[in-house]
Amino acid sequence: MGGxxxxxxxxxxxxxxxxxxxxxxxxxxxxxxxxxxGQIANHPVDVRVAGRTDAGVHASxxxxxxxxxxxxxxxxxxxxxNGLTPASISLDWVQAVPDTFHPRYSAxxxxxxxxxxxxxxxxxxxxxxxxxxxxxxxxLMHRGAQLLLGEHDFSGFRGAGCQSLTPMRRVxxxxxxxxxxxxxxxxxxxxxxLHMVRNIARGLxxxxxxxxxxxxxxxxxxxxxxxxxxxxxADGLYLxxxxxxxxxxxxxxxxxxxxx
Numbered sequence: 360m361g362g363x364x365x366x367x368x369x370x371x372x373x374x375x376x377x378x379x380x381x382x383x384x385x386x387x388x389x390x391x392x393x394x395x396x397g398q399i400a401n402h403p404v405d406v407r408v409a410g411r412t413d414a415g416v417h418a419s420x421x422x423x424x425x426x427x428x429x430x431x432x433x434x435x436x437x438x439x440x441n442g443l444t445p446a447s448i449s450l451d452w453v454q455a456v457p458d459t460f461h462p463r464y465s466a467x468x469x470x471x472x473x474x475x476x477x478x479x480x481x482x483x484x485x486x487x488x489x490x491x492x493x494x495x496x497x498x499l500m501h502r503g504a505q506l507l508l509g510e511h512d513f514s515g516f517r518g519a520g521c522q523s524l525t526p527m528r529r530v531x532x533x534x535x536x537x538x539x540x541x542x543x544x545x546x547x548x549x550x551x552x553l554h555m556v557r558n559i560a561r562g563l564x565x566x567x568x569x570x571x572x573x574x575x576x577x578x579x580x581x582x583x584x585x586x587x588x589x590x591x592x593a594d595g596l597y598l599x600x601x602x603x604x605x606x607x608x609x610x611x612x613x614x615x616x617x618x619x
Contacts, residue, residue, distance in 0.1 A: 362428035364460060365436065367392075367406075368452040369421040370612050374487035374594070375447060378414040388412070388448060392423070395443035399436060400429040409462040409601040410469060413554075415593030417488070420470070420600040420611030422462045452609045460606055468531060469551060470600035473544040473560040473591070474616055477537075489541070490560070490595035495567035497542045501535040503566045503575040504544070507559065508533055514582035516562065518554030518590065526552060526582075535563060538619050542567070547600075558584070560591035 371388055381390040389406055396404040409422040431439075433453040440450040459465075474489045476482070481491035510529040517526055532547040544560055565588060566575040578587055600611045 362426045364424055364426050364456050364458055366422065366424045366454050366456040366460065366462070366608060367436075367440075367450055368609055368611060369423060370419045370449045370451055371417060371421070372447040372488070373412060373415050373417045375445075376414065378416070379408060379411040388421075391444050391448055392440065393425075395440045396425060396427075396436075398443060399431060399439040400427045402427070402429070407462050409466055410551075410598055412596075412598055413593055415487070416596045416598070417614075418598040419614040421598055422466075422601045422603075422608070424456065424460065424462050449612075451612050454608060456606060456608075460603075462601070465603050465606065466601045467604055468547050468549055468602040469598065470532075470545065470547040470602075471551070471556045472597045472599050472614055472616075473546075473556060474595040474597065474614075475542040475544070475560075475564065476540060477542050478540050487594050490564070490592050492564060492568075495542050495564065496570060497535055497537040497567065499570060499572065500542065500544075500563045500567040503563055503572055504533040504535050504546075506576050506579060507546075511579060512582050513552055513555055513579070515578045515580075515584055515586065516555050516558035517552045517584055518558065519584070521553035523550075523552055528552060528555070538616065541616055541619065543616065545599075554590050557591040557593065557596055558587060560595065561588055564591060 377385040379388045404425045406423050406425045436453045476489040476491045477495050507530045512526045514526040529549045562578050597614050
């Protein structure tokens with residue numbers, strides 16, 4: 360790789376995209392971003408990312424980077440990308456970073472939020488942005504979330520096809536709280552397995568509906584994914600923060616529901 364490395368802070372609404380990773384003839388976040396950056400740089404651009412979000416997943420704190428010989432100011436990159444990408448993708452900041460920076464491997468922690476909408480009937484304006492459900496006990500869900508703290512084997516919440524060499528992950532923070540008709544799951548870990556957050560969201564949803572704390576604990580202790588129901592929808596999942604000690608990057612944009 361040649362040229363200067365440029366880091367990017369991204370937000371996106373993922374409902375209309377087939378995930379992050381570029382795919383032939385399908386709209387993806389990476390594909391749209393590389394197309395715009397390549398046009399501004401006047402050369403092909405390969406974008407690296409902190410986390411490859413799945414189809415339908417959103418972000419307010421995604422971090423990416425690329426290398427370029429093009430001499431452009433941060434304002435030029437910012438204005439150009441936002442003018443060439445769909446409105447559902449927003450470049451929030453641009454900053455030059457050392458060659459030693461890697462958006463995935465330099466990260467020490469990632470934070471996701473999962474948004475449940477606890478209402479009898481889905482609101483059309485929120486379709487694709489929340490998991491609409493009802494009669495959830497948020498306090499009990501929070502009690503269950505505390506069982507996940509620390510380092511554990513998360514095989515019980517691991518998606519099929521996960522290529523990680525180990526199911527061990529360390530959860531630094533996990534809380535569930537109510538904001539009006541929304542119930543918010545916030546979880547930070549050193550890394551996540553495939554579909555881990557969405558499977559945790561499913562387990563906590565079932566706990567909030569049925570009130571069986573011991574059964575939720577067994578999902579972790581049993582390390583058996585077949586004990587859990589279908590993976591929670593991608594609609595409610597947001598990548599909200601990636602942590603890089605030693606690199607002075609701008610803060611992430613807060614997700615919309617934290618200001619409610």
